[in-house]
Amino acid sequence: MKDTLVSYETASSLREVGFNEITDYYYPVGGNEHEPIRTTDYWNMYGSVIACPTQSFAQKWLRDFKQIFVYVENEYDNENDAIRNDRFYWVFYTEIIANLDNESFDDEEIKYTTYEAALEVGLQAALNHLKNEQCKQ
16 A cells, blocks of 8 residues: 655645655655655755655644644445445545534535545645634734
């Protein structure tokens, strides 16, 4: 099983909200945003690259440092009686865990065909929420 790397858009948003961790992959600033590069030379501190973590690392960082829990669940569409593969789908949820009420935001019932696709959109929703909160301050 291989961990999925975050997209350039997600990596850039992570950087905007304070993510500055050492990762195995980086996107070059102003370079090819579709192809992260693998390196053991940790340039991230110098600003010439954007850290490209795995989705699970980004998910854990958001939970541990920003108190936002992003999770994905498998759902079942029972509108049809026939058994088909397309009846199972993935959805994401986001919660602010620092809030005693576990406030949720941006929980859309959009169906994604893979766990990774749902998680990527969930990460982006959490990051957009953080950026909006920073603008209010």
